[in-house]
């Protein structure tokens with residue numbers, strides 16, 4: 043995507059445009075042609091020189107939040123350098139731009155705010171959302187990530203502070219799958235917050251009111267979806283960190299009408315299923331023979347459960363048999379048929395069983411082979427619980443998916459230690475490798491970034507009209523197939539994050555083919571999909587502007 047030379051700004055205006063700015067790396071010809079002489083120091087530097095300068099100060103910062111601010115400021119000044127750095131050092135940068143550091147950044151968003159990114163659609167804009175979207179300077183938007191900030195990671199209602207999440211997720215679309223940054227749009231839908239400490243904070247950036255719910259809220263979301271689909275007809279719309287009552291409703295309302303998905307429900311499901319497929323290669327068991335016990339029956343947990351059911355049905359099980367594999371515990375205990383307090387998304391998982399509340403009693407009664415934590419509650423997997431599941435499973439699969447790290451159901455070290463080194467462990471936020479009994483274990487990170495960027499790229503490549511569950515099932519299988527025997531030997535159930543662009547490309551090819559086979563593609567996927575889709579991927583290096 044080379045910028046049009048006829049429309050290039052010059053001089054300071056060029057340097058202040060983060061999509062075009064190269065700082066000290068403008069070459070001699072650009073300095074002459076674009077009136078930059080005298081505005082930049084005379085020595086022309088390479089992108090490698092600039093990387094060295096940035097990392098020199100960045101790595102000396104005392105805290106991750108300071109490093110996050112460094113990265114955000116770089117994104118404001120020079121997007122090419124920002125994406126170059128986060129792509130090249132993805133393993134180091136991912137925990138900064140996403141969980142866990144993005145969680146801290148969201149908690150303090152009003153304090154660390156420098157420059158606005160993305161669009162804020164507030165209740166005050168009802169009736170005018172289309173005009174507001176017209177203010178966005180670009181028309182060729184391919185991915186929108188939208189939140190209303192009501193359930194940010196496991197941190198609860200952070201209102202407009204939640205804007206850090208769409209910004210971070212879109213940075214991952216670019217870093218992991220090469221979606222061009224100018225084609226990405228973060229959006230915050232502001233109907234207020236019920237977080238009193240934010241309402242009391244003069245630096246809070248959102249509407250200072252309690253959340254509006256009901257018809258007005260729905261009307262604003264509806265107006266946004268309609269206006270965004272008209273203004274950006276090629277855009278995929280990703281719902282992110284909505285509270286679960288709204289997340290499920292909007293997914294059902296919009297998934298057959300616009301190209302949309304919910305990452306907390308469907309992306310999490312796909313990455314968790316991929317992790318289970320890999321874990322079963324270690325334990326040598328079949329998915330159909332598992333008894334999966336979920337702690338947390340919300341967006342993430344039941345999303346995973348539904349995709350498991352889809353996967354099991356694809357293996358030939360009936361719906362009823364597939365549901366027998368997935369058991370849920372929520373804040374009130376085991377999800378069973380006799381309960382009268384179950385939401386719509388939990389009801390399909392209600393089992394014929396006596397009600398039970400105590401987690402240990404549940405494990406003793408069910409003898410699960412895997413624990414999947416998506417409760418947002420730190421420490422849910424206690425030592426007695428992990429010991430009990432180790433007794434029932436032999437080699438238990440333990441996923442502590444709650445984010446950020448402070449909400450994880452257990453740590454990697456606890457899982458390995460309390461299971462006597464037998465657990466196959468993955469978490470939502472990253473944990474460092476653990477040594478136990480003289481052996482090193484590499485915990486898997488069930489990071490949705492393995493899935494959504496590749497799915498998005500595949501959807502864009504095929505111009506898919508809708509997003510289907512089959513795409514997430516395919517993405518899970520593709521991801522699991524990329525895990526090598528060497529990875530498994532170390533207990534690693536996902537590929538190294540260093541390989542993320544290859545992972546995203548492989549998923550994109552598979553998803554584009556699903557779109558084509560399901561009749562949803564509006565663009566033909568060429569026979570050599572690998573080269574065609576790779577060609578679409580933005581590589582963050584400087585291009586000559588003249």
Ligand code: NAI
Nearest residue numbers: 195196286338339340341342372373417418443444445470
């Ligand atoms: P949610 O609010 O929809 O659901 C939370 C569920 O946990 C509810 O069913 C609640 O009843 C249950 N719960 C609460 N206390 C419990 C307890 N002590 N024992 C068992 N269940 C309990 O939240 P959502 O969206 O499902 O997210 C949950 C967590 O999963 C969050 O921390 C989130 O960050 C994390 N998550 C992780 C992802 C990943 O690792 N890739 C992706 C998406 C979410």
